[in-house]
Amino acid sequence: MTRTAAYIGLGSNLADPRAQIERALHALATLADTRLVRVSRLYRSAPWGLAAQPDFVNAAAALETNLSPHALLAALLAIERAAGRERGGVRYGPRVIDLDLLVHGEWLLDEPGLHLPHPRLHERAFVLVPLVEIAPDLIVPGRGPARALLAAVDASTCRVLESAPAATE
Numbered sequence: 001m002t003r004t005a006a007y008i009g010l011g012s013n014l015a016d017p018r019a020q021i022e023r024a025l026h027a028l029a030t031l032a033d034t035r036l037v038r039v040s041r042l043y044r045s046a047p048w049g050l051a052a053q054p055d056f057v058n059a060a061a062a063l064e065t066n067l068s069p070h071a072l073l074a075a076l077l078a079i080e081r082a083a084g085r086e087r088g089g090v091r092y093g094p095r096v097i098d099l100d101l102l103v104h105g106e107w108l109l110d111e112p113g114l115h116l117p118h119p120r121l122h123e124r125a126f127v128l129v130p131l132v133e134i135a136p137d138l139i140v141p142g143r144g145p146a147r148a149l150l151a152a153v154d155a156s157t158c159r160v161l162e163s164a165p166a167a168t169e
Contacts, residue, residue: 003034003066004064005062005063006062006067006069006105007104007131007134007135008061008076008099008101008102009059009060009102009118009126009127009130010025010058010061010098010099010100011057011100013047013054013055013094014094014095014096017056020083021059024079024097027082028061031067031075034065034066034072035065036061037063039060039061040061040133040134042058043130044058044159044161045126047092050090058127060133069107072104076101079099083096083097085097085098101118102118102121102127104116117140117141117142117143121140121143121149125150125155126157126158129158132150
């Protein structure tokens with residue numbers, strides 16, 4: 001069976017954000033029917049939407065998966081819950097971990113709870129900078145080249161924090 005390329009955005013600004021990102025990457029690497037193939041460097045980013053909170057640590061991960069978009073999203077939400085993430089809090093507020101399914105193959109979906117590609121991916125430097133690092137030639141379905149999307153946003157608040165975490169399998 002041919003695996004599908006999927007891209008995940010990771011973010012945290014609570015409870016040791018670097019460690020939260022590392023734990024989430026380890027969990028991604030252990031998902032059934034999925035292989036973690038590439039991880040961006042870590043980036044420090046100003047908060048988006050609600051400024052009165054700590055900066056975020058962000059990254060992106062590339063997966064090859066046999067999971068459907070719905071099954072992969074369910075797995076991401078389970079990883080968040082295991083890390084102590086409680087949804088339903090302040091929109092765009094602080095969080096222990098945030099895992100966003102950005103792109104899943106060529107899927108274009110607009111369903112309750114699942115939108116592909118991620119509906120605000122094209123607006124967010126903290127998503128696009130690490131995503132373009134690991135997938136510079138990615139064409140975002142319905143949006144175009146990821147590099148062109150990045151060129152259209154202000155990425156000045158997204159700064160490299162350190163080298164890429166180990167992609168452990």
